[in-house]
Amino acid sequence: xxxxxxxxxxxxxxxxxxxxxxxxxxxxxxxxxxxxxxxxxxxxxxxxxxxxxxxxxxxxxxxxxxxxxxxxxxxxxxxxxxxxxxxxxxxxxxxxxxxxxxxxxxxxxxxxxxx
Numbered sequence: 001x002x003x004x005x006x007x008x009x010x011x012x013x014x015x016x017x018x019x020x021x022x023x024x025x026x027x028x029x030x031x032x033x034x035x036x037x038x039x040x041x042x043x044x045x046x047x048x049x050x051x052x053x054x055x056x057x058x059x060x061x062x063x064x065x066x067x068x069x070x071x072x073x074x075x076x077x078x079x080x081x082x083x084x085x086x087x088x089x090x091x092x093x094x095x096x097x098x099x100x101x102x103x104x105x106x107x108x109x110x111x112x113x114x115x
Contacts, residue, residue: 006030006038007045010053014046020071021046028055032062039066050076052085061089 010025023042030038032055039051048070054063065081072078086092 007041010038010042011045014042020048020050023049023051023053025051025053026055027053028057030055031057032060032064035062035064036066039064042066043068050081052081061091063089063091 006025006027006029009027010023013025014021014023016022023046025038025042027035027038035053035055039053042051042053043049043066047068049066049068050071051066052064053066054061056062063082063085065078065085067076067078067081083092
């Protein structure tokens with residue numbers, strides 16, 4: 001998948017906050033499925049990790065939050081993260097406790113989320 005080349009870029013943006021790793025990464029060249037794959041790979045490589053990735057293709061925005069199980073056990077949930085971010089681009093967010101994906105209709109990442 002094309003997400004392979006983005007891994008190094010995203011890893012370079014990782015920040016250590018306390019005892020966990022945070023990655024916020026944007027790629028407009030990856031599809032929603034590829035962003036999901038990328039978030040899974042980053043989560044595994046950076047355990048314990050909080051990963052937020054997004055992109056925009058053909059007017060469609062994809063935002064994905066993903067957390068490692070050890071982070072979820074501390075009460076940090078991917079669906080809650082995406083619920084707080086998605087309204088910025090016109091989405092709602094939510095979903096299950098696993099990786100959470102939002103693709104708001106008519107949303108735009110251009111100036112909304114600085115990543």
